[in-house]
Amino acid sequence: MANLTFEEEAVAANRSAADLEEAGADLIVLLVHEGAPTTAYADAVDTSNDFGAMLAELDPSIDAVVSGHTHLAYDHRVPVAEWITEGRAVTERPVVSSGQYGMNVNRLVFEVDDVTGDVVGLSTEIVDLWVGGAAVYPQDPEVAQMVADATAEADILGAEVLGELEMPLYRARTASGATGSTRGAESTLGNAIAEVQRWATAGNGAEIAFMNPGGLRGDMLGVANGTGDYPSDVTYKQAAGAQPFANTLVTMTLTGVQLAEVLEEQWQPAGSSRPFLRLGTSEGFGYTYDPTGRTITQMWVGEDFIEPTDTVTVAVNSFLAAGGDNFTTFAEGTDRADSGRVDLNAMVDYLAENGSLGTDYAQHAIGVSGDLTPYEGGMVDLDLSSLAMTGPGDLVDSTVTVTLQGEELGTFPVDNALPTDTFDEHGKATLAFELPAGVTGEQILVVEGDTTGTIFPIVIDIVEFGDISTDPASPEYSEHAESIQWLARENISQGWTLPDGTVEFRPLALAGRDALAAFIYRLAGEPEFEPPAEPTFSDVTPESTEFYTEIEWLAAQGITTGYPDGTFRPTAKISRDAVAAFLYRLAGEPEFEPPAEPTFSDVTPETSAYYVEIEWLASEGITQGWSDGTFRATAKIKRDAIAAFLYRFAEGWIA
Structure with a gap:
């Protein structure tokens, strides 16, 4: 960001701690919007990630760290070498986080010597504020009334029906988590919101739109709430809960090279608490990638491949447009225009004009691993991944079928086990088929799912030996x-x-x-x-x-x-x-x-x-x-x- 320099958290924290200590503070607590990547102690102190690196650089004058960002609940004690050397009564620094959405609080109780100001006792715990679905502590009457008044006013606008959902729209999840438990997988909600934003900026020339997964703060399930009948009415409150940040929509021009760079930035920098962020993408846009090399191999809009020298107009929210979430290439886009149109308002307008919002179960991003330069008449062995959505009840393909020039080459099963990590590699299939004889050069394999509407190309280059022929009349004929x-x-x-x-x-x-x-x-x-x-x-x-x-x-x-x-x-x-x-x-x-x-x-x-x-x-x-x-x-x-x-x-x- 022009004219601004960002310091590492530890640098800023240590400078502030020194000022506070000089001012006579006995107890210094760091409150930081940074978090451990998992609840495991080993990961919290691992200096290969941003959080562990920060902890290792903190000055011993900082007595505790209250963290957040990753929405995890943990209550760690991290030894401080200087405290041990000094022979302090307390030699471990509490490093805590309370989870998310006010479900818990971290309680830290320090016992401080009145004379020396030293911490001589410490206890910490995670306090669950909700047990059996009920609040543990009574509400404060004055605050409760303020909340009730605000809620009553909000409910009037929030109850307004905007249109219908054909089916529920979910965020992604892991095998052990609720929806929203991973930002690293493709979701029906992310793709649907991206499509609405492309529609809203079509007048500005937008061909493709992207939605950051961190901007999805709730599922859009409609009045049916995922269990009733669909189509279902969807209210303003539900739409606002899905994307509450009031970002404006920005269009820009990117080259094919830049577009691939954006997609490769989904793999976040080393040490990031969330190593992979899957962007939601609008209808008609798709791409394949190599999950091992973490490179984009093909991109297309409709039936047209996007070449490196092509230019495309893309739409993103203002957070992404500024390079947010380490998508720095968006900040390099040219012909930038802020539509002034708020993302939530775009959803309201879309439903007002179209009446309903569909659910697209087709995958827009597919992992392809294997040799894409097979020989004429030879075997092709490819591994596919990222073939499945993860929302409850989302449609998935049980098989995929491969065709070449209209000829079916094989049908293969899909493993739709839910992911256990935050990378979008679930929904897997292994393809193994023989190429027809006489077909050479650049060819397009078409892969199609049996249920979701997923259909995508894989370009292969079929090789033949130019100095070998089976034709006895050919100069290149060989008996072998x-x-x-x-x-x-x-x-x-x-x-x-x-x-x-x-x-x-x-x-x-x-x-x-x-x-x-x-x-x-x-x-x-x-x-x-x-x-x-x-x-x-x-x-x-x-x-x-x-x-x-x-x-x-x-x-x-x-x-x-x-x-x-x-x-x-x-x-x-x-x-x-x-x-x-x-x-x-x-x-x-x-x-x-x-x-x-x-x-x-x-x-x-x-x-x-x-x-x-x-x-x-x-x-x-x-x-x-x-x-x-x-x-x-x-x-x-x-x-x-x-x-x-x-x-x-x-x-x-x-x-």
């Missing part, structure tokens, strides 16, 4: 084309990507020993493996060898022993007999009796060190040798022959 394509589909070979994006396999190139190590390691499923501290081979190191881990795994499994001089020679071309040995060992060196007559004219027990291994390869149909009846054991093997060997091996020896 199917084996090579299988190698690609199984992600055993990635080939070489040229500057123009073409991917080549180079079938007639000779195979290197390091490449075969990589192929075999991937064929085995890329097992978890920690390379030894000391390299096995003198010419294979993490710094010098591209496939260091793969080669070390081969050595650890006894698949390779290297050369007598202690080298592996990773870039040397591998011979056909060495491939036979590697595959025989990969199979576990099965018991095998070679035939009485050698299969190949140039492979005998006397002429080949790997006679048994080569005969085993032949008996399994992994090699047919050459048309002249030879195997050519010491000849270097080409990459297309490697593909054929691995494909045939996998058919018989890989489950």
Whole structure:
């Protein structure tokens, strides 16, 4: 914020405490709008979060901390090293919070020496003000009358019916909490209010609207209150309870890059008490994201994808427009215009004009994890998340169906277990399907839920080897084309990507020993493996060898022993007999009796060190040798022959 500098809480608190102590204060209590991320003591004092970092920096002159912000109830005692050293009677500082909405208070009782001003006794507790639904303490008559008078006046306006709700609109919840217990999940209420605000600012050009989850302070359930019949009347009081802050609505222009930055700011800075804040979004806008990398992968409005260089007009409330809740990119928006229209009034006007407000159960934000560059005809394995709303009675999908160019590729179940954390990863599905042959390049998978109306695209780029064809008339024809394509589909070979994006396999190139190590390691499923501290081979190191881990795994499994001089020679071309040995060992060196007559004219027990291994390869149909009846054991093997060997091996020896 221009012309303002914000200090860390501890800096300001310590400066004020010093002034108070100099003025003669015996007892100093810090009241701070900052809170622990959970009720656990360990989290409260963890210096990796903002609250714990603040506590660690407080001056010992501060006798207690009364906190808030996170709406949690806790009653902690935190040791103060200086107090222990001084030998004080009380060596722990109370750090407390009373929860939310006046349901509790923290009671701190200090015993102070009249002469020295020292704290010599302390007791603390959380006092529950409501037991069995009844107030523990009697009301103060004068205050009670003030409240009654205000309530009577408010009830007149509050009872005014604004319109109807088609179904209840809930905030998000966790498995163990009530609605509103998490701000990290998509909700029907957040999306509905965002849509109302987009409608209210459409005259200013708004295409998309966002709603901050912290601005949702109550569900909108209507007169039916979530349990009666719907449609149900909704009153002014209920609308005001949902968004009570009277923010005005602001429009601005963002680029596609900035829009993605806004969405990535939902993952809050390290140390934040709420690590993730899911923005409500208006109808027609959606996006996919990578939950591992915490990056936005696609965005769209209607049927149009939003590219990085595109510009869009968005609407947000004035709190978000100023960069509130660490959504700092909103503050960078251009063409800013404050409509002067209050968010609550926008809801009133919407219901007055439209009569009712619908409930959209479709997900606008979907997590997608997996390889989006599969090979032609190969398998696609993707994990989806954030597929479910969490409100009581919210509709959810039991399955999602995937189509490509109108062809159904599979239907998959959805796990709708409620979240236990504050990240929007509940509603999960695992997709595994085979791509149709002959479809390559950039394609759009369409994923659709069976109940909620959730439907979204996933752009994939289907790769093919530009130098491989199964057509005998093609210049790129290879007799082992199917084996090579299988190698690609199984992600055993990635080939070489040229500057123009073409991917080549180079079938007639000779195979290197390091490449075969990589192929075999991937064929085995890329097992978890920690390379030894000391390299096995003198010419294979993490710094010098591209496939260091793969080669070390081969050595650890006894698949390779290297050369007598202690080298592996990773870039040397591998011979056909060495491939036979590697595959025989990969199979576990099965018991095998070679035939009485050698299969190949140039492979005998006397002429080949790997006679048994080569005969085993032949008996399994992994090699047919050459048309002249030879195997050519010491000849270097080409990459297309490697593909054929691995494909045939996998058919018989890989489950």
